[in-house]
Amino acid sequence: MNIVIIGAGYVGLVTGACLADVGNRVTCVDHDPAKLDALQRGQVPFYEPDLDAVIVRNVAAERLSFAASLEPAMRHADIAFIAVGTPATEDGSADLSHVLAASAELGRAVERDTVIVVKSTVPVGTCERVQRTIDAELRMRGVPWRATVASNPEFLKEGSAVDDFQRPDRIIVGTDDPQAQRLLAALYAPYNRNRDRLIVTDVRSAEFTKYASNVMLATRISLMNELARLAEKVGVDIEAVRHGTGADPRIGHHFLYAGVGYGGSCLPKDVRALARLAAEHDQSTPLLDSVQAINDAQKRLLSAKIREHLHGRLEGATVALWGLAFKPNTDDIREAPSLVLIDELLRAGATIRAYDPVAAERVRQAVPDARLQLCRNARAACEGADVLAVVTEWREFKSPDFRWLAQTLAQRAVFDGRNLYDPQYVEDCGLRYYGIGRGRRETALAPA
Numbered sequence: 074m075n076i077v078i079i080g081a082g083y084v085g086l087v088t089g090a091c092l093a094d095v096g097n098r099v100t101c102v103d104h105d106p107a108k109l110d111a112l113q114r115g116q117v118p119f120y121e122p123d124l125d126a127v128i129v130r131n132v133a134a135e136r137l138s139f140a141a142s143l144e145p146a147m148r149h150a151d152i153a154f155i156a157v158g159t160p161a162t163e164d165g166s167a168d169l170s171h172v173l174a175a176s177a178e179l180g181r182a183v184e185r186d187t188v189i190v191v192k193s194t195v196p197v198g199t200c201e202r203v204q205r206t207i208d209a210e211l212r213m214r215g216v217p218w219r220a221t222v223a224s225n226p227e228f229l230k231e232g233s234a235v236d237d238f239q240r241p242d243r244i245i246v247g248t249d250d251p252q253a254q255r256l257l258a259a260l261y262a263p264y265n266r267n268r269d270r271l272i273v274t275d276v277r278s279a280e281f282t283k284y285a286s287n288v289m290l291a292t293r294i295s296l297m298n299e300l301a302r303l304a305e306k307v308g309v310d311i312e313a314v315r316h317g318t319g320a321d322p323r324i325g326h327h328f329l330y331a332g333v334g335y336g337g338s339c340l341p342k343d344v345r346a347l348a349r350l351a352a353e354h355d356q357s358t359p360l361l362d363s364v365q366a367i368n369d370a371q372k373r374l375l376s377a378k379i380r381e382h383l384h385g386r387l388e389g390a391t392v393a394l395w396g397l398a399f400k401p402n403t404d405d406i407r408e409a410p411s412l413v414l415i416d417e418l419l420r421a422g423a424t425i426r427a428y429d430p431v432a433a434e435r436v437r438q439a440v441p442d443a444r445l446q447l448c449r450n451a452r453a454a455c456e457g458a459d460v461l462a463v464v465t466e467w468r469e470f471k472s473p474d475f476r477w478l479a480q481t482l483a484q485r486a487v488f489d490g491r492n493l494y495d496p497q498y499v500e501d502c503g504l505r506y507y508g509i510g511r512g513r514r515e516t517a518l519a520p521a
């Protein structure tokens with residue numbers, strides 16, 4: 074099939090590359106000239122494992138190309154995807170300006186009957202607005218073409234985006250149009266080999282399913298974080314609780330980790346957007362409000378623990394920080410818990426020696442403060458530091474040399490924002506251990 078994708082961001086590029094990989098001809102269109110430049114040179118403008126290889130091989134095979142405008146690709150397009158951003162506006166609602174602008178551009182560029190697929194995460198009713206916008210342009214042009222708008226939300230996770238796309242848990246297609254259903258079923262067939270992944274529903278339910286999924290995930294995390302706070306107070310280890318509760322298949326082990334709060338480009342904005350949609354329909358959302366409040370507080374937890382360990386004296390202290398990306402295997406720092414910690418520490422007068430395998434450059438641009446020192450590796454970040462805080466669970470942070478850390482960190486403490494370490498072992502090595510919800514009795518610290 075001939076496919077056009079509007080938006081060469083995470084979702085647009087993964088969708089485009091993976092659909093090209095199974096034999097389609099794909100054109101990714103983006104307004105950002107720097108992005109297009111980089112892509113034409115085979116460079117992916119962000120870090121996402123495996124994506125560059127899929128892009129490079131499909132560009133070489135002339136199945137995947139990049140363009141600054143919709144024409145002439147729309148002349149042959151069977152399907153056009155809208156995969157532009159829907160960031161939060163000031164009041165938390167989804168900013169639909171990019172989606173609606175792309176819709177108007179599509180209306181001006183459609184040259185045959187085309188199925189238009191909204192892949193961006195959009196509130197209920199948006200696909201209908203997209204349909205009206207395109208139809209108005211078609212009417213104005215006086216052309217006979219029919220554009221059928223369908224919803225097809227994306228569920229990939231950053232850091233495993235290619236694998237998620239190629240081995241989906243579900244493919245949600247929202248449309249009542251039988252021809253669009255057939256076309257999308259055929260398009261996804263190579264990634265639906267057992268024919269058990271496709272869920273066809275109406276447009277509005279598809280739009281809603283995306284938000285429902287993300288708020289459910291966010292709720293799980295905030296609930297675990299609330300339990301972790303209590304666990305700490307009553308001498309319980311939340312990690313033992315996670316093992317125990319997750320063993321019930323109705324609960325499951327996935328996505329049950331207490332930590333420094335959820336970040337990223339989706340969960341925070343989607344919880345806000347759904348709450349906002351509810352407010353617009355005069356419905357209160359006490360649960361969603363709590364999910365957000367817990368998450369905001371959770372992002373400030375580590376700085377409070379560090380302050381307490383240093384007897385309130387953050388001014389002049391040096392904190393080593395491992396991990397800046399909002400999760401491992403990405404360089405995305407949108408709504409990353411590290412940014413909140415950095416902000417609180419800098420405001421309190423501390424110096425930070427930070428290390429992340431791939432996200433440092435983005436943080437350098439986002440936080441241009443000389444007291445945030447970006448280090449070349451994890452060890453270097455600890456040299457001259459008082460304490461260590463770990464906020465992203467990169468594999469390389471999983472088993473550090475704690476005895477070396479005990480000799481290096483002047484105030485001999487590790488703040489484990491992802492519960493990576495065995496508290497007893499860390500303390501046996503001569504470091505005070507602080508995790509998230511790792512309640513325990515105080516023991517005398519072993520000598521370093």
Ligand SMILES: NC(=O)c1ccc[n+]([C@@H]2O[C@H](COP(=O)([O-])OP(=O)(O)OC[C@H]3O[C@@H](n4cnc5c(N)ncnc54)[C@H](O)[C@@H]3O)[C@@H](O)[C@H]2O)c1
Nearest residue numbers: 080081082083084103104105157158159171175193194227
């Ligand atoms: N990032 C994820 O992991 C993820 C996963 C699932 C769903 N989503 C959703 O998918 C959508 C896209 O997210 P993303 O992270 O890929 O966004 P992004 O910000 O990385 O990329 C969006 C791209 O669209 C381009 N763009 C905007 N308007 C355009 C226009 N009119 N014509 C051409 N290009 C245009 C921008 O230049 C940018 O490159 C959002 O709604 C998001 O919520 C994201």
Ligand SMILES: O=c1ccn([C@@H]2O[C@H](COP(=O)(O)OP(=O)(O)O[C@H]3O[C@H](CO)[C@@H](O)[C@H](O)[C@H]3O)[C@@H](O)[C@H]2O)c(=O)[nH]1
Nearest residue numbers: 227228229230231328329330332334335336337339399400
């Ligand atoms: O048990 C857990 C799991 C995750 N997180 C945090 O939650 C955030 C989000 O993680 P994750 O969901 O893995 O990353 P995203 O790439 O943001 O993916 C989410 O958002 C995407 C965009 O909508 C959806 O497509 C995905 O299905 C959904 O998981 C990160 O800060 C994680 O550290 C936890 O704190 N505890």
